[in-house]
Each structure stands twice: as C-alpha cells, then as structure tokens.
Amino acid sequence: MLHKEKIDAILANIERTIVGKRVISELSLTALLAGGHVLLEDVPGVGKTVMVKSLAASIGAEFKRIQFTPDLLPSDVLGVSIYNPQRMEFEFRPGPIVGNIILADEINRTSPKTQAALLEGMEESSITIDGKTLQLPQPFFVMATQNPIEYEGTYPLPEAQMDRFLFKLKMGYPTRDEEIEVLARSESQMTAELTAPVITLDDLLELQVLATKVIVDVTVKSYIVDCATATRDHPTVYLGVSPRGSLGLMKACQAYALINGRNYVTPDDVQYLLPHAFSHRIILHPDAEYSGHSIDNVLVDVIAKVRVPIMRTNAL
C-alpha cells in the first residue's frame, strides 16, 4: 500500500524530531490531508513550533511563521504593494501568509482586523490586496495557536471564526519519560528544519485528492448528521454544531481513514474525531456552565446517546 507507506513515513519523520505526540501529529496530518486548519490551544513551550516545522519539512513544504502582536497590521500578514521607481509601477511584496504551512502564533493577541485577514485567507485559499486576488499556494495549512483566553490583553476569536478551524487540539505536557527523552535528545538532535523531506508536495496533493475519495456510506453520513443534530438539541447547549462542522467532520474522517489505510469511514473514526472537530463550535448555556457541565461532557454524552448505525439501510 503505497499511500499508507508515505503517510507512515511522514509520521515517523515527525517522531524523529519530536518526542511522543503521535496523536497530535496524526491529527495535524489528518487536518492537512482534509484541507482544514488547526487551532492549538495551549501554553507555550510544549513543542508546537517544532512539530509544525518538522511536518513542513517532512513534506518539503515552505514553512512560514507569523508571531501575532497587538500592533500587527493586516498588511503585515498579507503583503503590501510598493512603488518601484525603476519600473514605474506598484510591485506586490507578498506577506508571510503566502506559503504552504503557516504557524500563526498567539492568534488571539492581535486585533480582530488582522485576525480576519488571516482567517479569510484560510477559508478561501486566496487573498485580496488592492483589488487583486492572489491564489495561495497549495497545499495551504495554517496551524494557529492561542493562549487560553482567560489571559489578559487578548482578543478572543469570535464564534464565526472559530468555526473555520477544522480541529481544536490541546497539546498537553509530555509525560515524565518523554520529557527526559526531550532533554536527552537536545544535546545531539538535528533541528526540525534540517529534517529531509520524505514526500514531495505533489505527493501530498495526490494524497489530499485520495482523501476526498474515501467512501462514506450513507449510514455513516447519517450518523455524523445525527451527532451534529444531537449537539443542537442537547439541553445544555446554547449554540450547536453548524453544518460546516458536520462537513468538516466528514472530511476529517475521510483523511483519518486514509491515514489508517482504509478506503472507507467507520463510525469509530467519527467517534474518535468528533471531540476535536466539534468542541470549538459549541457554546454552552451560561447556566449549564455554572452548574458544572463542560463541552467535553456534552460530547461524551452525545457519543454515548446517538445510535451507531449497525444495520444495512435496506434491511428492515
């Protein structure tokens, strides 16, 4: 299985630079293959940058990093037209967003205007400057990080923009053994940038196309929709998952099935990815939050309650 080997090679390559975090790298790769973006919500220093860098290096993609600050302007992200006196015309200097894999660090530290500039690019895969539309290179993958929002001096992402991320992940601290391993490796380890690519960008694009062809049976589709509906009908939920959420979950499932070497999606995939794909798209009732409900609880509840399709649809 050629595709499977390529994918395994990528994951193995990432593991060489970062200790543990197999799950996060797998999920990130899933999002990449599904054409979605990832929001990492975690404290600094747990290896976010390293992971993204090694992912970019493994696929031979151009890696850009934008550090968001309160005074960052949209043009700092998108690029700017500058007058070239020699050629007597404006010349476009692309900003850091023009790249394959972008790490948008601390996205909630910048003003909403700048956030919007990034998020538009994420959704449309193109940017518009001075009336000109510029297609962004493919693949285009943004991994944004944000500090947990209760920190001061932040601009929390509005709900509509949260919806644009396929996954919201939490990296978490490494285990004790992993951390010791990190320390041990730091003495001799090559940097992530120096990791040799294991596949080409074209291979990756091919994999992306393959992911869209993974079979999603009508039973599984209805299962996804049932889950999304269940979040909307849940008594503690104020805002449930949008259809974009169901669509994203399905695409993610396809990519995940591909990573696991299957050409069809199973309900297990759905159940596995559902918390990552849905958790940032749900708002609880304030009352429910006070009385101790959390989004994670709601999603566990949804998974437990929605009936998994186990019969053929034509069977009575």
Added chain:
Amino acid sequence: MKDVRIDKWLLVLLYTLAFFMTIEWLKPVEELTDTGHIILFYGFVGLALLFGLLRVPGWIGVPIKVIYITLSLQYVFLEKDWLSAEALKMTMLDVQQNFSFIWSGEWMSISYMFRTGLFFILLWMLCYLIRFWIEYRKSVLLFFGMTVIFLSVVDTFTSFDASFAILRVMIIGLLLLGLLFPLRLSAKTKTQLPISSYLKVTAPLVGLLLFVAIVAILVPIKEPVWPDPVPFIRSAAGLGDGGNGEGVSKVGYDPDDTQLGGPFKQDDSLVFEAYVDSRQYWKMETKSTYTSKGWIQDSEELNPESQGRFSDLIGGQVLVPPRERADVEMYEPLPILPYPYGFEELQTTEGFLYVQEEGTGKLTLNYDEPLDMTYRTEFVPPEYSLKELRETDMDSLDSMKIEMDEYLSLPEELPERVRDLAEELTASAPSVYQKAQAIERYFARSGFVYSRDKVAVPEKDEDYVDQFLFETKRGYCDNFSSSMVVMLRSVGIPARWVKGFAPGELKRDDNEEKYYTVTNNQAHSWVEAYMPGIGWMPFEPTIGFNGVSNVNFDIEVAEDDLKEQEQIKRPENKKKQEQEKQAAKRKNAQEPWLLQIIPEWLRSWTVVSVIIGVVIALVGIGSYATRKKWLPRLVVRRSRSKSEGWETFAIQYEQLLKHLNRIGVKKPAGMTLSIYAKEVDRMRGDDKMSTLTAAYETGLYGQRENNQNWTELRKMWEDLIIETTG
C-alpha cells in the same frame, strides 16, 4: 393535495364501500316508514357515486340526475302514465304548487311527491359529501360515526333491529378508515405510494377485520350490565304508555296473553305499595286455555258467593289471629285487583260492589273504569301438609277428569316431545305433588336461562312451550310457567296459569313499618296445580324466584320427609348412574379403541379447545423463554442452505448481534461495532468477533461487498454462535 393520485381500482373499491355504508342509512327508512320503491333510492345513490367516480362533468351529470329524479317521482306517484307528457306537466305543476306552499310556510300541505324529491336531493348532496370525504379529506370518520350513531338510535328507539347492520357498518367503516389512512399519509408527505406496497400495508388490516368480524359473530354475547334505558327515557319524557300496542313485547301487567314471547321490557314505574308482614304473591287472575302461542280465558259465570260489598270499616277493626292483613295502595290503575293467597275479605273506605270470578279468581269492581285506590284485604295464608301432599295419587284424579277437563286440555298440535319429556321427568315420582315438584325443579338444573330480552317469538308453525323447552331455553316467567302448566297437563295433572305480581321489594317507612313496593317489573306469572283432596296449589318454576311463600311444611313431618326424600333420591341416582354406565358401554362398543381411552368429559369441544389453547400457550411461552437455546441452532442450520455472499453474511452477522444481545452481551446504542467486538473477544479470549466485524464493516461502511472469504467467515460465525449458545 391533488398531485398524489389514487389508484383507480382502489377508488372503485372505496366508492363501493361508501355505497354500502350509505345503503345502511336507507334500510331503516324502508322498514320504519311506509316508503316503497326503496330500490330507486339505492339506484340513485349508486348513480351519483358512479358519476363522481367517473368524473362525469356537471353539464352531463346534473341533467341525467334530474331526469332520473323526475322519472322516479312519476313512476312512484303517477303509476300508470308515468312516461307521458301529462305526467311531466303534473310534476311541474306539483313543484310549482309546493314552492308556493314553502313561501307561505304551509309545511303540512307539501305533497309526498315533493318531499320525495327533496329526499333525492338530500341523497345527491350526501354523495357529493362522500366524494369530498374520500378524495379530498381522505377520512370518513365523520360519516362513519354518524352512521353508527344513527343506527344505534334507530335500534334503541324503534323496532328496527340493527344488530347486523351495526356489524356491517363497523366492518365497512373500519375498512374505509384503514384504507384511506395510508392515502392521507401519502398525500401529506406528497409521496406516491406504489400500489404493491399499499396492498402490503393494508393486507393485515383486512385480515384483522375479518378475524374480528368472525369472532364478533361467533362469540356469545353477555347480557348488558346496565338495564335498558329506553323505558326510563320514555317514562321521563312522558311517553310511558301501558305498552300493549307494540306487537310482541311486554311491559308490566297486560291482560292480553294471546301472543307470548318477545322481550319483557323493563319498566320500574310503581304499580302499588303493600303494607303486609310477609312476602306475598299477588294473584290477579288465572287462565286455562293454552293455544300454543299464548293463553286465553273463556268468559265465565260469576260466582255469587264471593260477591260482596266493600265494607267501609277500614281501620280500627280487630284482626282475628289466623288472618293476616294487607293494605294496598294503588299508584297505577289496574283493571283487576291483586290480592294475596288465602283471600277472605276486602275493605275500603268507599263502598263499592266487588265481584270475584270463581274459576279465574279475578277480583273486579262493578265499576267500569280501572281505579287507583287504597284497599285492605284480609287473608289466611294457606298451609299445606307435606304428609297429605305425599299421599296424593294419580288415581284419585281419574275420577275428576270430566270436571277438570278445562285444566287438562292441550292443543292438538302440541309436539310429542313435550309430552315425552314430561313423562320422563315424572316417571319415578310416586305422588301428584312430587310429580309437580319434579317438573318445577327441572328448569333450574337443565341449563335454562332467565332473560327478559332476546326472547323468541314462536313462528306460525311453532309451539311457544316447545320452542322454549327444546330450542331457546331462554326466557322469563311466562315461558317457565306456561311450560310447566303444559307439562303438568300432559301427564294428567290439572293445572292453570296464574298472573299477577311478584312480592316486590321490601322497604320500611318512617315508622319502621314494613312495606313492599311493586313495580311493573314485578309483573309475574306462575302455576297452580290441582292436588286431589287439597285443592289448587301454587308452584314457582321460574328460575331466580324463590317460590311462593305460602307453601308451608308441617315441621314434624318435614324432618322425616327429608330423610325419606334422600332415601328416595339415592336409588334414583344409582339407577341413573347404572343407566349412564350402560349407555357408555354401548357407545364404547361402537367406537374405535383410541377414542375409548379418552374420558367422557374430555370429549366435549369446550374442554378440548381449552386444553389445546393452554398447550399452545405453554409451548409458545416455553419456546420464547428458551429461545436463546434453540434459535441459534435453527439459524445456523437454516443458513447452511443459503448461498455464500455478502447478503447472506450480513443477515448472519445481524442475527449474531441479536443472539449476543439475547444471551446478555448488550451493546449500548452509542458503542461502535469494533469496540463491541473487542469487548466480546476480550470476554471470550479469541478474535473471531473482531474478524467477523471487520468483514462486516468493510461490507457495510465500505460498500465493498465482494472478495471476502465467505466460507471461512461462515465457519467462524457458526463456531461463535454455537460456542456462545452453551
């Protein structure tokens, strides 16, 4: 809703059903009114519905219907020249005239012809409504409900018997409702229902309805718990008439007994109240001639001896000990005065002449109209010595034959089996009294049913008593008493039929004084038989009535007699048993040995069907309870004969899931198959379930239904099922 079409044959069926339901409205009209030519109305309803079905446009349909009505009216009312121009002219004239009547409000002058025409138009409208109900509303609940109400009202308040009509309407109506329901659903969701799936959906309904209908016809119907409300409603509405107008049914006391049978209608209006110490049967008259349909009484000479005058001494008079006293207060005038047995004297505050007929015992006034009044009777309750009664013998009756001819006569056409039965019953009784007693007791132990309604009326060639004794075995006092009289006479004991009132209901007034209220419901009839040397003695054959109270035993004799009675009984029983044994032996000789093993009591169908039912139920419950033992094996065996492939495997896997669920390995709704499979495998310690599940998931979610090793999977599946069956 028009976009969903109804299959045309289905429409034909629906319209036919609706036609039959409409017919049910017309049937009572035919029976209860003097409407003739009902077929014309049927035809019209049929025509209107057919036009609706065929979508005949109005410009064709309306003129045809108008012509149909006109011609029908002429045919019915102008008989001879109904197709002539003359008739048309007359019809037009009639219509004109009647319109003017309507304008001027002279409703009563409207001609029958015009009314019939209006009725036609009503039916026309009804047909439009039916079309609307069926094709647009797709529900006939309103029509159905109205039909049922109409029929029940007609059945309750008129002589029309709608018991089968109700059944028909229920079947037709439920069928219509059921057939229309899927159509309504499909109209609501705007999905076309293919006729094949429609049939699939409605087939169980039809089956169920047929089953219910058959059960409804076959099962015995229990008597209504509530009394018939009609007499109450009628009396409350002031319609409570004496009720001898309505052919064959009885309410209260009715002097005419020429045609017995039919229901005895409930009527609890008060007839009289009697202040008396003990229960008394209130005798009014006796009748002696049985006509095989009822009773008549030839007019009789008055007995001058018991003629007398009401003494106006009421109140304050001293009562001489053996005499008892009964004060009767009449509420409903009766032509004959009721009195207790042992009647001696009548007193009232007003002086009237009264006459008592010797034969019939009728006590009447020399006053033409029936009176409601208060009177006092004094009487000596008769006592009969059991010893004397036992000594009565048939021989002494022989000498009285001519004298008693009137009380021995029977109609010539009386069926022989009545006589045979009477002979059989009385054969072993030595005395006249015991013979009478044997007949009196026969009814209570031979499956007779006391019932006031659903009592048959004999047909022209049937005998009232014979029908009751051998066919219906169901009736009220008239049936029982007439039968006993006829049977007594057929064995040569003089007997007569007595009419009057049962003792009534015991109550106490404000002074704690006992009195009995007697209502029309207590109207009663019983038997008097002649005991040679003693006289006329009352008997009570009607089941549910505990005897005429004035039959007394002298105590000394009674004790001896009880023993005696038992002694007499025992040999009787022995004889009977022997006879039965012999009969059984005779039967056995003719029957095959297999049947001989089956005990006698098992042969009755009731017992057999109950046993079969219980066995079936037990087997059913048992096999359901143990299904996890045998069902998997059955499933495995059955699946072996099936071809290999995804379809078979999917069915097998689903059966496996059900099986695991049955044996207690439940899968929560939110658990995926692979996790469940792991759970199962963890419990069992192998990986069969996971392998099977992987194959199933590939087929189910991956839509890849081929290239699996079905043989191996089947083997694994069989192993898993058998191993988990245990």
